Structures are given as C-alpha cells and as structure tokens.
Amino acid sequence: MNTRMIFVSWAGFLLFCGSVAHAIEPPAKLFATDRPESGWVQFCAAGYSEPVCGVVYRLKDPVTNGMALGGVDTGCLDLETNGTFGYSTIFNSIVPRGGAALRTPILALSVGGKTWALCGGEMSKLSLRHVPAWLEWELGAQPAWANTASAVPVPGWAKSIGTSKYDIPAGRVFCHDPGIVRWTSPIAGEIQISGGLWAVRNLDGRVQKWQLRKNGVPLTEGQIAWAPDFTSASPQPYAMGNAGAGALKVAVHEEDRIELSLEVAAVCGDHVGVDLKITATGNGKSWDLAADWSDAQNPNGVWTYDDSPNRPLYLFEPGRYPHVQRPKEIHYWGHYPVADLEYETDAPVQVGLRAWAPFIPGDLRDSMIPGIVLETHLRNTTTEPQGGTIVMNFPGPTLEEAGTDRFQRAELKGDFTGVEVQATAASYALGVVGQEKLRLGGDLGQDLKAWTSFAQSLPVPQPNQAGSSAAVDVSLPAGQEKVVGFVLTWCAPDWKAGGAPTAKASNMFTHMYAKHYPSPAETAKSLAATHESLLKRILAWQQVIYAEKQLPVWLRDALINNLYMITETGLWAQAKPPLGEWVRPEDGLFGMIESPRDCPQVECIPCSLYGNIPVVYFFPELALSTLRGYKNYQYPDGQVVWMFGAPADFAAPVRPYQVASSDVCMVEMVDKMWLRTGDDNLLKEFYDGCKRATIHAMNLRPDYGEKQVISMPTGDKDPEWVEFVPLYGLVSHVGGLHLAQLRMAKRMAEKMGDSEFAKQCDKWFEAGSKAMEEDLWAGTHYLLYHELKSGKKSEVLMGCQLDGEWIARFHGLPGVFRPDRVKTTLDTISKANADPQHCPYGMRVFSNADGSKAEGEFAYWGNTGTFSPEGFMLGMTYLYNGQFEFGQDVIRRTMDYVVVRQGYTWDFPLVWDVENGNRVYGSDYYQNMMLWSVPAVMAGQDLSGPCKPGGLVDRILNPGEAVGPDILEGPFFVSAPPYLPAR
Numbered sequence: 001m002n003t004r005m006i007f008v009s010w011a012g013f014l015l016f017c018g019s020v021a022h023a024i025e026p027p028a029k030l031f032a033t034d035r036p037e038s039g040w041v042q043f044c045a046a047g048y049s050e051p052v053c054g055v056v057y058r059l060k061d062p063v064t065n066g067m068a069l070g071g072v073d074t075g076c077l078d079l080e081t082n083g084t085f086g087y088s089t090i091f092n093s094i095v096p097r098g099g100a101a102l103r104t105p106i107l108a109l110s111v112g113g114k115t116w117a118l119c120g121g122e123m124s125k126l127s128l129r130h131v132p133a134w135l136e137w138e139l140g141a142q143p144a145w146a147n148t149a150s151a152v153p154v155p156g157w158a159k160s161i162g163t164s165k166y167d168i169p170a171g172r173v174f175c176h177d178p179g180i181v182r183w184t185s186p187i188a189g190e191i192q193i194s195g196g197l198w199a200v201r202n203l204d205g206r207v208q209k210w211q212l213r214k215n216g217v218p219l220t221e222g223q224i225a226w227a228p229d230f231t232s233a234s235p236q237p238y239a240m241g242n243a244g245a246g247a248l249k250v251a252v253h254e255e256d257r258i259e260l261s262l263e264v265a266a267v268c269g270d271h272v273g274v275d276l277k278i279t280a281t282g283n284g285k286s287w288d289l290a291a292d293w294s295d296a297q298n299p300n301g302v303w304t305y306d307d308s309p310n311r312p313l314y315l316f317e318p319g320r321y322p323h324v325q326r327p328k329e330i331h332y333w334g335h336y337p338v339a340d341l342e343y344e345t346d347a348p349v350q351v352g353l354r355a356w357a358p359f360i361p362g363d364l365r366d367s368m369i370p371g372i373v374l375e376t377h378l379r380n381t382t383t384e385p386q387g388g389t390i391v392m393n394f395p396g397p398t399l400e401e402a403g404t405d406r407f408q409r410a411e412l413k414g415d416f417t418g419v420e421v422q423a424t425a426a427s428y429a430l431g432v433v434g435q436e437k438l439r440l441g442g443d444l445g446q447d448l449k450a451w452t453s454f455a456q457s458l459p460v461p462q463p464n465q466a467g468s469s470a471a472v473d474v475s476l477p478a479g480q481e482k483v484v485g486f487v488l489t490w491c492a493p494d495w496k497a498g499g500a501p502t503a504k505a506s507n508m509f510t511h512m513y514a515k516h517y518p519s520p521a522e523t524a525k526s527l528a529a530t531h532e533s534l535l536k537r538i539l540a541w542q543q544v545i546y547a548e549k550q551l552p553v554w555l556r557d558a559l560i561n562n563l564y565m566i567t568e569t570g571l572w573a574q575a576k577p578p579l580g581e582w583v584r585p586e587d588g589l590f591g592m593i594e595s596p597r598d599c600p601q602v603e604c605i606p607c608s609l610y611g612n613i614p615v616v617y618f619f620p621e622l623a624l625s626t627l628r629g630y631k632n633y634q635y636p637d638g639q640v641v642w643m644f645g646a647p648a649d650f651a652a653p654v655r656p657y658q659v660a661s662s663d664v665c666m667v668e669m670v671d672k673m674w675l676r677t678g679d680d681n682l683l684k685e686f687y688d689g690c691k692r693a694t695i696h697a698m699n700l701r702p703d704y705g706e707k708q709v710i711s712m713p714t715g716d717k718d719p720e721w722v723e724f725v726p727l728y729g730l731v732s733h734v735g736g737l738h739l740a741q742l743r744m745a746k747r748m749a750e751k752m753g754d755s756e757f758a759k760q761c762d763k764w765f766e767a768g769s770k771a772m773e774e775d776l777w778a779g780t781h782y783l784l785y786h787e788l789k790s791g792k793k794s795e796v797l798m799g800c801q802l803d804g805e806w807i808a809r810f811h812g813l814p815g816v817f818r819p820d821r822v823k824t825t826l827d828t829i830s831k832a833n834a835d836p837q838h839c840p841y842g843m844r845v846f847s848n849a850d851g852s853k854a855e856g857e858f859a860y861w862g863n864t865g866t867f868s869p870e871g872f873m874l875g876m877t878y879l880y881n882g883q884f885e886f887g888q889d890v891i892r893r894t895m896d897y898v899v900v901r902q903g904y905t906w907d908f909p910l911v912w913d914v915e916n917g918n919r920v921y922g923s924d925y926y927q928n929m930m931l932w933s934v935p936a937v938m939a940g941q942d943l944s945g946p947c948k949p950g951g952l953v954d955r956i957l958n959p960g961e962a963v964g965p966d967i968l969e970g971p972f973f974v975s976a977p978p979y980l981p982a983r
Contacts, residue, residue: 030340030352033331039900040554047539052546054557057081057332063903067334068564069357073513073572074370079339081332083119091401091426091492095499095600095647104315110455111349111388117316120327139164143295145305155179157305159293166200167232173290177262177269182304185252193248195275196235199226207266213259220247336564352377361618362957368513371489371527380476387475389455392486393444396466397426400501405464416528420521426492429520433485433528436472443467489523497649512572512588540959558895565926569593578651582632590622597923600647606721609665610869610927617953631689638692640666659718660734663697664741671744675944694745709768710735724859729787732776736804739816743808780828780849796854799833799843800870806877812942839914841897842866866914869927876937
C-alpha cells in the first residue's frame with residue numbers, strides 16, 4: 001500500500017528549495033496553492049529540488065482550453081481546468097476535434113456514503129442576453145434572447161410577435177443560427193420528439209444544417225433551405241432526418257438532455273422557424289417550445305436557449321444533482337506534459353491529481369508512448385481512519401471513431417490491473433498500477449445512480465458501449481496518504497486525410513506510434529512498470545528550465561508550456577502508400593497542422609520557418625523527415641510546395657500562393673538543421689533544392705531587372721506570408737527576407753565549393769541592398785512598398801519589416817540592412833507599433849510612423865492587430881541590437897496577454913487587437929513555438945548556441961548532469977512548501 005504519514009516528518013528527509021535546505025513534514029499538496037495574486041509566481045512543487053514557476057489557475061479564471069495530455073504523434077486529450085476531459089484527438093477526430101459532446105468528471109470520490117464529483121465551476125456559461133427589440137430593421141420591436149456581444153446581435157432565439165415581413169407567424173419560435181435549444185428531462189422513461197423546421201425567407205441560396213442529439217450524441221440530422229413545400233404552414237418534419245422517424249422515440253433518464261442545433265451548411269446563417277414538442281410516452285405529459293416560452297428567464301424550466309452548437313455539455317452543472325457534491329475550488333498548474341490539480345472539498349479525504357503523458361526531449365521512442373498516467377493522491381486529513389472509493393471514468397471512442405458498435409473486453413492482471421477494450425478502428429486499456437483493490441465496470445455516463453453508487457457497484461458494460469470505469473477501494477489510517485495510479489493507453493492506428501473518421505477523403509495514413517505500440521494492453525503494462533522513472537525524467541528536464549536564472553520567470557514557464565503544440569498539431573505517418581517510395585521506413589513523414597481548429601493544413605511552409613525550432617532542437621529526426629518531404633515535393637522549377645495537404649493529408653502537395661516568401665522558408669529550415677547538427681552530409685543532401693529555390697525566388701519579376709531581388713512577383717497577384725494585404729512592386733519586408741535567403745545560400749554554396757553560385761548570391765545581394773536604399777528608405781523607416789512603373793508608394797510602417805535582419809542574425813550571419821537604418825527603424829517602431837502605452841498587448845503589425853492609425857487594406861490584422869510570432873521576432877531584433885529591456889518587454893507583453901490575461905496558454909491564438917485585447921483569429925498556432933528562439937537571442941547567440949556543451953538545449957537533453965542526483969535518484973514525491981514570491 002503506497003501510503004505515508006502526513007503530519008509526521010520522514011526521518012532525515014530534506015527538501016532543497018532555492019539555496020536553503022529545509023527540514024519538512026511529508027507532503028500535503030503537490031504544489032503550493034496559497035499564492036496571493038494572479039500571474040507568474042515561483043513556488044515549490046513535488047518532485048523538484050528547486051523552485052518552479054507558473055500560473056496557478058482557479059475556477060474563476062477564464063481558461064479556454066486545458067493542457068493537452070499526449071506526446072509525439074499520439075494525439076492528445078485536454079485536461080480542463082474544471083476537472084473534465086475536453087477536446088480529444090486520440091481516436092483520430094483531428095479536424096474537427098473530438099470530445100465536444102457531454103463531458104463528465106474524470107474522477108469521483110465516495111467517503112462515508114457521500115459522493116464528490118471532482119469537477120467544478122460554472123462550466124457552461126450562457127452568452128445570450130434578453131433584448132426588447134432584436135434586429136429591429138427587419139423584425140420590428142421583436143423581443144429575443146440574442147448575442148449582444150456581437151456588432152450584429154446574432155445568433156438569437158425569439159417567439160414571434162408577428163411584426164416581421166418574413167414567414168414567422170405570431171406565436172411561433174424562430175432562431176438565427178448558429179444556435180441550440182436544449183430540453184432537460186424531468187422524467188425517466190420514453191419520449192417522442194415531434195415538430196419541424198422551415199426557412200423563413202428565400203435568400204442567396206442559404207442552407208442550414210440541423211441535428212437532434214441526446215447528451216451530445218447525434219440522433220438524426222438533415223438540412224433546411226427555402227422551399228415552397230416547407231413553410232410555417234407545413235414545416236419539414238424531423239422524421240425526414242437521416243435516421244428516420246424511429247430516431248425520434250428516445251429512452252431518457254432524469255436530467256438527460258435533448259438538443260436541437262442549427263448551423264450554417266451553405267453561404268451563411270439565417271432565420272429558421274422551429275416547432276419542437278416532446279411528449280412522454282404513456283402519461284401524455286408534454287413540453288412545447290412555443291407554449292412554454294419565456295422572455296423573463298433563461299434557462300426556462302426544462303428549456304434553455306443557447307448560441308453555440310459546439311458548446312460542450314457538462315453532467316454536473318451548478319445546481320444540478322444537489323446530492324452530488326463538487327469542489328469549492330480547483331487549483332490547476334499545467335506544465336506540459338504534466339498537469340497538477342488540487343481539489344478543495346469538505347470531504348474527510350482530500351484529493352490531488354498529477355496527470356502526465358510521456359514527453360522527453362531527445363527520446364522519440366518514449367515520447368510517443370500513447371498513454372496517460374493519472375496519479376491520484378488521497379489524503380486523510382482527519383484524526384480518524386477513513387474508508388472510501390476513488391473512481392476514474394473514461395467514455396471511450398465514439399462509434400464513428402471505433403468503426404463499430406461492438407466492443408470486446410479482456411481483463412488484465414499483473415503490474416497493470418485493468419481492462420483492454422478493443423474495436424475495429426480504436427482500442428484502449430484502462431486500469432491501475434499494481435495490485436490494487438480494483439473493480440471494473442462500464443461507462444458511468446449520464447446515469448446519476450451510477451455516479452452515486454460506484455462505491456457499491458459499477459455498471460455492467462454492454463457489448464455496444466465503449467466506455468469504462470475503474471474503481472479502487474481504499475482504507476486510510478488517520479493522517480496518511482495513498483497514491484492510486486490510474487493508467488490509460490490507446491491505439492487508433494489509421495487516420496483519414498479528411499481529418500475525421502467520417503471524412504470522405506480517400507487517403508489513409510498510419511501513425512508511427514502504432515508501429516512501436518500496437519497493443520494498448522502491452523503499452524499499459526510497460527507504462528505501469530516504468531512510470532516512476534519516466535516521470536522523474538520529465539521533471540528533470542523541466543527543472544533545467546525552471547533553474548535557468550538567465551531567463552525571466554515568465555519565460556521559463558512559457559517555454560515549457562509552449563511545447564504542447566507538438567502534440568496538438570503533430571502527426572507522423574509511416575512509410576506506406578499513398579506516400580511515395582522516397583519515404584524511408586525509419587523516417588516516415590512528420591508534419592504539423594497549421595491550426596487544427598482554424599486553418600487545418602499540413603506543413604504550411606511559413607509556419608515551420610516560424611515554429612519548428614523546438615522540433616529541430618529536441619527531435620531533429622522529425623525535422624529531417626519533414627525536410628525530406630519538402631525536398632521530394634519541390635517542383636522542377638525550384639518553387640517549394642505550400643503544404644503537404646489538407647486538412648490532415650500528407651500526400652496532396654500544392655503550389656504556394658504566398659509566392660514571394662515561400663522559397664525563403666525551405667532555405668531557412670535547411671540552414672537551421674545544418675547549424676543545429678553541424679552535419680555537412682545534411683547540407684549535401686539538400687543543397688540542390690536550396691539552390692533551385694533561391695534561383696526561383698530571385699527571378700519573380702524579370703521586367704524589374706536586378707531590382708527584382710526585393711520585389712513581389714509579376715502582376716503583384718501573389719502575396720507573402722503577411723497575407724491578403726495588397727503589396728506592389730518593391731516590398732521592404734519581402735526584400736529583407738530575400739536578402740537573408742541570399743546570406744544563407746551563399747554560405748551553403750561556399751561550403752559546397754560552388755564558387756560560381758556564391759558569387760551570384762553576392763551580386764543579387766548587392767543589387768537588392770542598393771534598391772532597398774534607393775527606392776524604399778523613407779528617412780524613419782522603410783516604405784511598405786514602391787511600384788516603380790506607376791510610382792505608387794505606401795509609407796505605412798510594417799512593424800515586422802526587419803524580419804530578414806533577425807533571420808540572418810539568428811543564423812549566425814551579418815545583418816541584411818545597414819546598421820544605422822536598423823537603429824532608426826527600431827526607434828520608429830518602438831514609438832509607432834510597439835509603444836506599451838498604446839499597445840499593451842503586443843506589437844501591432846501596421847501603423848503610421850508617427851504612431852497614428854494607418855489607413856488601408858490590412859486583412860484580419862487591421863490597424864490594431866498583432867501577429868504573435870512576428871511580435872517575438874521583433875522583440876528578438878531589439879535584443880540583438882542591444883535594447884534588452886525593451887525587447888524582452890515586447891515578448892513579455894504577448895505572453896502576458898496569452899497566459900495571464902486571457903487564459904489562452906493551451907489555445908495559443910495568432911491575431912488579436914493590441915489595444916483592447918479582443919481575439920481576432922487562430923488557435924493552437926504552432927508558429928508560436930518560435931518562442932524557443934528567444935533563449936539563444938537573450939544569450940547573444942545564434943541558433944546553435946544552446947546546443948553546444950553546457951548550453952540550455954544540451955542540458956535539457958542531458959538533465960542528469962545539470963540537476964544532479966536529487967531529482968533523478970531521490971524520493972519520488974517531494975512536498976510543496978508555501979508560496980515563494982517571483983523574483
């Protein structure tokens with residue numbers, strides 16, 4: 001029994017925290033939860049011999065996504081700050097993300113006949129507000145529940161007062177989608193759903209999708225568009241959905257939820273008339289959406305009017321199931337790949353959770369173990385013995401993810417005790433480490449009785465049910481703690497190019513992890529046997545970063561959590577068709593999805609220039625695999641590919657539309673790998689491709705002669721990576737990138753003995769530099785563009801116009817602009833684009849040189865928007881030029897906005913307004929892993945500096961030498977003393 005006393009010290013045990021050794025009592029918590037303020041703080045935590053740092057989130061904090069639990073290519077499972085599992089890709093629901101249906105607690109505790117569901121907070125916050133006159137210009141004085149946060153207040157729900165010119169008779173309910181209406185069952189029994197839908201007007205070919213769901217699981221669905229056959233007089237019945245009339249007769253438990261969702265299917269959203277009635281079979285009791293309508297309250301009895309079909313449902317909402325108690329507070333500290341939670345309850349047994357996935361820089365084999373360990377710390381804080389039960393529940397794959405509605409179960413004994421659940425396309429194992437008093441059952445799901453009686457019995461698993469529960473009965477003497485280690489492993493070997501199990505795209509790919517870990521049962525046994533050593537290795541590499549005094553506290557925390565994007569976005573395909581024969585079995589093909597929820601495409605090439613640096617540092621085998629993809633997909637004319645495919649396709653490359661900047665990216669990524677590895681054989685392999693890409697990039701506008709080196713392509717029709725912004729002729733940003741490309745290409749040519757091409761690079765560089773000075777210098781900065789034939793110019797100041805300077809310096813090369821111009825431009829940008837008073841949330845991309853707002857077409861950046869990796873690049877340019885305090889502050893402002901102010905730590909966006917903080921675009925953008933470039937720049941090094949003996953990357957890869965024996969050989973759990981103020 002893994003127990004220890006809480007109130008009696010271990011003999012001779014010392015915790016080293018900072019420079020002072022403290023004699024301590026055994027651990028009460030995994031980490032200190034008594035920090036006095038929000039934001040980054042230092043504190044001591046279990047398993048670390050020096051202070052750590054981070055942001056401890058609580059239930060009141062608006063964290064959009066919890067930390068992703070997963071490794072390289074394994075998919076991931078988000079652990080939300082409210083104690084539930086969130087988005088899930090472990091069963092290949094990649095685009096769109098899985099896990100958006102009903103969310104139940106991961107853990108529940110039973111002690112003394114009482115149940116605590118270990119989840120908390122106001123988990124589903126309704127955003128609709130009541131308005132007396134909604135869309136008055138077309139609906140009249142129509143009261144409604146509407147999204148007032150939007151400039152145009154849609155979506156919304158209303159009961160018509162008959163003042164509209166559309167087909168919405170008085171007394172009928174209608175919605176402007178996307179929207180959802182929810183009925184919460186007050187009964188247990190069988191119900192019949194009836195009613196139908198109609199489009200209220202004939203407008204622009206608009207089509208809406210509707211879906212009926214039970215507890216987030218689809219029952220039936222269809223589409224509705226304007227048609228003379230379906231009006232308010234004769235709505236399209238739900239029985240016409242894809243599952244037929246039989247799907248409308250549904251068995252329900254009390255508190256089950258039936259939802260009708262509406263969202264756009266074609267063109268855009270619109271008004272839809274809604275009739276919805278639910279009748280209890282047998283007793284005739286019925287509930288009618290229109291008859292029960294309320295303009296006074298929402299929720300309204302059994303009905304809730306909501307605005308997001310994708311908002312997850314939670315089982316234990318506040319006020320539901322009053323006989324199931326919930327934590328008063330959850331303290332959440334995420335430090336990828338570990339999430340530590342401390343639950344505050346009034347139970348006599350307190351609970352802490354350390355959940356983690358294997359992710360160890362430098363060790364690919366262990367970093368792609370498809371599994372999670374959930375170490376549950378049960379602490380008897382009373383003076384009396386306590387008995388109880390801890391249960392973990394896992395819903396398993398959906399039927400679409402499993403590829404079947406039949407599941408085979410096999411119980412497992414030994415170092416891992418549990419069950420393996422197998423299906424056609426996805427399997428998993430759930431159990432515990434060691435010989436615990438384990439009971440196994442089916443998914444607790446929505447069954448209130450199951451959640452309140454798991455201490456006595458668990459549901460019997462049915463052949464058509466995917467989920468499982470595992471309960472451990474414990475006895476805790478007074479003042480003792482027991483650690484129950486739950487283990488979850490999986491294997492879902494194949495994913496579809498379309499990104500989801502239901503996708504119609506024909507290409508299929510096989511995960512590399514499945515080659516090494518094909519059996520969840522065997523993986524679970526191995527993980528159970530090695531979990532202690534794996535966790536120590538994780539904490540050891542993290543401690544190297546936490547102890548790096550040369551880095552500010554906020555950056556240490558941000559670097560660790562920044563790595564979550566590797567598991568959120570990365571896929572590694574085995575060398576099988578449809579991949580070409582050029583893919584080596586040992587390489588496979590690794591790629592990252594630009595933004596799985598917002599811009600799903602694999603290896604959008606500028607994203608990897610920005611963001612692949614930690615992959616290059618810690619898993620160069622993966623970066624090499626990706627480079628070989630670019631090499632073999634490169635076009636004969638030298639142009640590089642834009643991406644490998646979309647949304648999750650690795651065998652459908654396309655030409656770039658960001659023609660002006662894409663060729664730069666391949667040269668930069670090859671040079672990056674060459675510098676990081678020092679391997680000249682790598683350069684030999686890729687030199688021809690880099691040379692051809694450079695020749696292509698320098699010849700995009702022949703009619704400009706030698707000035708084309710810094711120009712847009714002929715016709716100005718193809719953009720650069722600051723996309724959708726009209727640019728003409730010579731462009732300073734593009735010019736700087738091309739000059740940096742020439743610096744790198746020349747060095748490659750010299751190494752390869754290609755003196756002729758090296759001389760050509762010099763000629764191009766000289767011509768480009770001359771044109772930059774003669775045609776683009778504006779006195780305080782470089783012009784945005786200058787079209788030579790028409791004379792069209794723009795004096796708008798692009799805050800990232802010096803990107804080429806940073807690239808050259810980061811690659812250990814001289815800068816590409818005149819040093820005096822760099823200084824002047826940085827001074828101008830500091831007042832116009834990055835003034836902390838006017839830009840508290842980062843760098844704005846476009847401004848006038850005097851700091852006033854620029855006028856023009858600036859796509860989704862507008863004149864107050866930032867571009868997060870460009871903000872990092874700008875900050876590092878200041879650092880390289882000796883402006884250390886200001887450069888750090890530019891980067892810190894970005895991270896403060898993301899991590900502290902908005903809770904986007906594991907939901908990293910790309911664009912937001914630097915004045916008001918409103919989010920504009922993007923999530924999980926792996927471009928933001930550029931943050932890992934900052935330590936080298938802060939040390940005044942090029943990118944290879946941290947890889948040299950004693951450098952930060954070298955010490956992360958070899959942490960034993962850095963942290964000594966305390967953490968790698970000492971006690972497995974170390975207590976967390978009180979809060980330490982950040983230094």
